[in-house]
Amino acid sequence: MAPGLPTAMDRPHFIGIGGAGMSGIAKILAQRGAKVAGSDARESATAEALRTLGATVHIGHDAAHLASDATCVVVSSAIRADNPELARATELGIPVVHRSDALASLMEGLRPIAVAGTHGKTTTTSMLAVTLSTLGLDPSYAIGGDLDAPGSNALHGVGDIFVAEADESDRSFHKYAPEVAIVLNVELDHHANYASMDEIYESFETFAGKIVPGGTLVIAADQSGAAELTRRVRDLGELKVVTYGESEGSDLRIHKVTPRGLTSEVTVILNGKFLTFTVSVPGRHYAHNAVAALAAGIALGIPAHNLASALGSYTGVKRRLQLKGEAKGVQVIDSYAHHPTEMTADLEAMRSSAGDSRLLVLFQPHLFSRTQELGKEMGQALALADASVVLDIYPAREDPIPGITSALIIDAAVAAGADVRAVHDKTEAAAVVAGMTRPGDLVLTMGAGDVTDLGPQILAELSK
Template identity: 80%
Template sequence: MTPGLPSTMERPHFIGIGGAGMSGIAKILAQRGAKVAGSDAKETPTADALRALGATVHIGHAAAHLADDASCVVVSSAIRADNPELVRAAELGIPTVHRADALASLMDGLRAIAVAGTHGKTTTTSMLSVALTEMGLDPSYAIGGDLAGPGTNAVHGEGDIFVAEADESDRSFQKYDPEVAIVLNVELDHHANYASMDEIYESFQAFVGKIRPGGTLVVSADQPGAVELATRVRPQAELNVVTYGEAADADVRVQKITPRGLTSEVTVVLNGRYLTFQVSVPGRHYALNAVAALAAGVALGLPAHNLASALGKYTGVKRRLQLKGEAAGVQVIDSYAHHPTEMTADLEAMRGAAADARLIVVFQPHLFSRTQELGVEMGQALALADASFVLDIYPAREDPVPGVTSALIIDAAVAAGATVTALPDKNDVPEAVAGMTRPGDLVLTMGAGDVTDLGPLVLDRLSSN
């Protein structure tokens, strides 16, 4: 099933085409026959993957990169108004389309599942995409990370199901109208866009309000923010609400999660029947993500037993507790966690998977605004590690905030009893890690910035020991 292309999407130009969300949309459009072009700051494997699909990818941003006959310019909230390609688009009268509107147009005419929440979106979207593919349903999907198996973040499938990660950070998830929506959790984050929990709830309520009439909200019965959201939206007459989790009153109740090394076995009670299945990644939070995926698939009318079996085929997403390699008896693992809740969950997962190992973390804070609001909690999370190195803040789209540095995290970590070392220059990480580790240790590179690039360098240094 291949929906037609809207005329505005026939020759799209993406500013920041290599980004996790933008590249997925570009890939699907290219697979559907659009003439895709765009620009990005640097050469990446993603740029090469897009070129392999027929897209034109320029490196660097310049007005000349925008073709005069582009049908639209696709942007994310991270693109600044003075970007030369955006300025040129205004001069030419080429319409600007937000990334979320572009994604929404790809879902038109399909049975959409949108996965939302402050944490766990990428993993849960990936689990569903892998399971539906394993079942032969050939779904389309757009994910904020590359699947470990297929190695891509987006695919155009011939089936009638579209699975999409729904980003709340800039309220853009309110543009979707899914048949089924998952809300994993609701917490305060993205402080540049949300001033309070009330604003967060209002935003999630607007997202839930877009679920198609007769559709289903799958929502956690355990996480307080999600429970509050469910209470607020239940009066909507045309909305089915299905809860999942370990709470006694959950509609899809988790009876037991049994760790088995780097995997888990999960038993749920669904429609009065027990169902046990495997989750091929470690940690309680990943097991619960799999249960959310199961509940969503069942809400779409899929057979629970087949779906549960297919979920066991999921092997991970790049940057979500991804094993980068082993050298000198030390395993190096990469984590995208950048919010204290995510950090705690991943550190606890690693503790559960390798209880006898020393855990050494290389943490890079992400965004000045997040560090300003949650730096203390980040430091407290690092107390779960045996030792940590803390890098300077990765700014991403933000300008520095006076007085906001990694010292906020380090001071909180020390107060919580953690062993922490500041490393302002990330080039010092390989040597520092090699000097601390011994065979049997686990090293976790953690954060949403370019800390992920350090794993191979650490492995190279350890190999030279």
Template identity: 75%
Template sequence: MHAPHFVGIGGAGMSGLAKILAVRGARVSGSDSKESETVLALRELGATVQVGHAASNVPDGTSSLVVSSAIREDNPELAAARERGIPVVHRSDALAALMGSRRALAVAGTHGKTTTTSMLAVSLAALGLDPSYAIGGDLDAPGSNAHHGTGEIFVAEADESDRSFHKYAPEVAIILNVELDHHANYASMEEIYESFETFVGRIQPGGTLVVSADHPGARELTARVAGRDGLRVVTVGAAEDATVRVRSVVAHGMTSEVTVELDGAELIFTVSVPGRHYAHNAVAALAAGVALGVPAEELAKALGSYTGVRRRLQLKGEAAGVQVIDSYAHHPTEMTADLEAIREAAGPGRVLVVFQPHLFSRTQQLAEEMGQALALADASVVLDIYPAREDPIPGVTSELIIEAARRAGAEVTAGHDFATAPALLADLARPGDLLLTMGAGDVTNLGPEILERLAGVAVR
């Protein structure tokens, strides 16, 4: 891939691959629908990036056209590549090729992949191992979602949404949880299990599967793959039969002290992000690193250097005594976990949420559960659905979630006008509150606007 062209190069997964290839010396080009900090970061690495999609964007000499499942068949650059005989490569095949020469560690699961992959990337780097990594979110600055390292380990987020994780052949794999999601691609829980079983079957002979001992779907999957030749299974969690057992998670504001039992010895370390689910993610990262030969005590200490990833309970700022925190949660399980974590950290303060549903198909299937999750907040504002790659579904709107939340006893307001949401939330908040911007769409952009509004209110 000496001259790859990326369609949608600014996306979380695509930009990481483009960065690694650019650093490795490839002549990278691409296009995206809009300018962004990620696009600017890629240009600084030497990539040629056009805004908008057109056949003319594909340079002469392009060796391959890289696409994700979000790219539609009628995309003009995809059509141009096919007309010119340029090989079309899916993002997952490109990532598999990059991982091929390294000791690969792939992180899978319905929730928590980005956080756990980030924890491993940060902690392994802190130990001087300089891993390569590809993550579905930035660690801090734009473009920090990927790195071409000199070490032998490659840590990658493995996406199940379109079954692309079937392309990878890791030495160690993590499966955090198994739930029904991505309803446009999976019709039943049985299809989900079959997909994850295929992924487990891709683990290299003699490799290790690190899997949750607590999550019902993960336990079912473990039962299905138990006894496979050449596969070592390490279970992690609070369950009594866990191979690596979580003895306790003690909250200290926005951090947690975790006690685990590993190989008969007790290990205590700190996770610098709040919430039990983040602590369990860290334990899964610990078990996976140990499976690759990293000393447990050293890795446990290094995990404390992880302070979060953008959009995963990221503190955006504080104004007028109100902390504004950004959450990528968009599935009911994720929403519940983040709200429980923030509730614990809030103390006597209230927890407020502005939630933007992501995808019509997900809302159609999970509106009731989303509404129940929002009942964990003291008050919520629900925005219109962020469509992403989907076309509208008749009758499916954010009102389904609002009605479900009210049935669950939640105080919820419809926020159909995105532009007025910051003022609405600033008026709702009071000193001591924690306010979450929640969802996988552009709701993240509201955080700075809410802070500005709050600061203005305080000045007056």
């Protein structure tokens, strides 16, 4: 039986309650019986989904939104010190709890699986949540994206397993003590918090050191950063290390990935025997995510053939190569990719399933710091498309950096031979992209910001 409410979390107030990570924790607390309240910058389907669970959601940030009887205020690293609700909490002496501490408290008394890595976390966490649910294990889970409806990023289950996406961006994944941890890849990102790969490795080593004694680290064998981390943690206490991938010597070896249109057939070698299953999303990297989920389930003691069968019930998560619709013979697909490795993986996946179709991309860079460090690589990734439109940088939590604009990406793309153009007015972008299409094309809206909103607008332009 899953535990009840953590101490002092029965009347929490969330600042930024509509965010992917924050809303998941709020949802689970509401399902456990907490009186949840919070605020967000704008109205959203997620806010409405929380209201249906009994949460009070205010739009806009105002000190008056914070009830004096709140038992704690939950914040993420994105909340600035001058937020009026945070300042009011300090005045009232209400404890301020970081999102990661709130999530860690929800895992207490359960068997946590924490999914980490520079990218692929949301997909792999989703695969595990769906697979374990299909097997009737009724897990709790907290995911960085919606499975199939607003608010479906989290669930309070009655089983004893808790699956959580573990965020390395601000080192908050150090707060968790999982029974099983997955590390999908280790690359330099989040440049505002990490100055070098050494700092990244140190952070992931700390995360691995939090795995409970006798627990398991499931880690990629093929990715260089993950392989280096494996070398560093091999002798860490009572830790069991299970590697997966296509490399010789992987504990769970991927024998073959066969594209089947918008799905893949995956064959692995486990204990000398072949095991084949279907992954209902395209691309080799999604196949690797599925094998990581398979390895984690095996580490929990679940039969491999049961897991393999149930993995086929996963049909995707919003913003991860999600088909938004079709008009005039043009399909519009949404991608959350914003790091060059993710961009390359999604573009290669779509290219492999596109056949002779043209691939057009509407890309929105995410964060000035990421563009400063990785803009050249982003531009090179866009060379995989037949043509691209690049928007201005989505700032999210950052202030502008002088001289850092989308031009860095466009210049690199042009140098790589790409057909690319800039559109600075986002309101014009849908019409520009629609005007570039012809029947049979695939259009990919790509980025971690609000570029996702432009998919329906492109479809509307095409339908005129």
